[in-house]
Amino acid sequence: MSTDRVVLVTGGNRGIGRAIAERFVRLGYRVAVTARSGEGPEGTLTVRADVTDAASVDAAFSEVEAALGPVEIVVANAGITKDTLLMRMTEDDFDSVVATNLGGAFRVVKRASKNMLRARWGRVVLISSVVGLYGSAGQVNYAASKSALVGFARSLTRELGGRGITANVVAPGFIETDMTAELPDATQAEYKKNIPAGRFATSDEVAGVVAWIASDDAAYISGAVIPVDGGLGMGH
Numbered sequence: 001m002s003t004d005r006v007v008l009v010t011g012g013n014r015g016i017g018r019a020i021a022e023r024f025v026r027l028g029y030r031v032a033v034t035a036r037s038g039e040g041p042e043g044t045l046t047v048r049a050d051v052t053d054a055a056s057v058d059a060a061f062s063e064v065e066a067a068l069g070p071v072e073i074v075v076a077n078a079g080i081t082k083d084t085l086l087m088r089m090t091e092d093d094f095d096s097v098v099a100t101n102l103g104g105a106f107r108v109v110k111r112a113s114k115n116m117l118r119a120r121w122g123r124v125v126l127i128s129s130v131v132g133l134y135g136s137a138g139q140v141n142y143a144a145s146k147s148a149l150v151g152f153a154r155s156l157t158r159e160l161g162g163r164g165i166t167a168n169v170v171a172p173g174f175i176e177t178d179m180t181a182e183l184p185d186a187t188q189a190e191y192k193k194n195i196p197a198g199r200f201a202t203s204d205e206v207a208g209v210v211a212w213i214a215s216d217d218a219a220y221i222s223g224a225v226i227p228v229d230g231g232l233g234m235g236h
């Protein structure tokens with residue numbers, strides 16, 4: 001199995017993105033991460049990028065290409081939440097979440113696809129969420145941005161599937177990161193009651209699945225939604 005490929009993970013300075021980058025490094029890939037602040041894990045190249053800005057994404061890709069070569073595996077992981085009930089949700093709460101979670105994936109994957117087409121090989125992995133298909137009160141903006149990634153990956157599969165490029169969605173459930181640490185203890189306990197596994201996952205449990213879907217073993221899987229949620233979203 002070839003693990004000598006170039007990987008770019010957006011938002012690789014912390015949380016799930018960092019764990020994904022660490023996993024690819026351990027497997028021997030050449031790994032770059034984008035970060036707005038901080039640094040990626042040891043063994044990675046850190047480039048600055050704001051995924052809401054196409055010029056910034058373009059510059060980050062150029063930097064990675066100059067240092068490591070064309071990006072062959074792209075993981076669109078950078079994401080934000082701005083949770084509140086619909087009646088209180090501002091235009092900015094909605095637009096900024098969609099611009100980051102969905103627009104960010106668009107900008108990054110569009111930029112990556114150029115070289116993937118030339119190479120006739122590529123892996124696109126979009127980090128969605130169980131909430132995208134299950135729904136969640138107070139997360140209309142976030143859930144909409146995450147479910148849209150499914151249509152994105154499936155359309156991309158139809159466009160580029162004949163060129164050795166796969167596009168898949170990984171949908172984590174509740175993962176122990178800064179994002180979930182912000183939830184009050186009582187809310188965390190309530191969520192755990194509904195998760196068949198009875199616990200939140202570690203970021204590394206998501207990273208293992210991402211590494212597998214990007215590997216040669218998963219060459220015939222495209223347009224799939226792979227849950228990593230301890231059974232929370234079954235059937236959604």
Ligand code: NDP
Nearest residue numbers: 011015016036037050051077078079129172174175177179
């Ligand atoms: P964190 O909040 O820990 O990290 C988010 C990452 O995204 C950071 O690296 C952050 O950079 C980056 N980011 C945010 N906005 C931008 C932007 N405009 N441009 C570039 N980078 C940006 O999140 P998690 O690790 O928890 O989540 C990672 C992904 O997984 C997200 O897409 C999230 O929606 C998804 N997810 C998370 C779950 C969880 O339980 N934690 C569950 C399901 C899905 P910076 O440090 O500079 O802010």
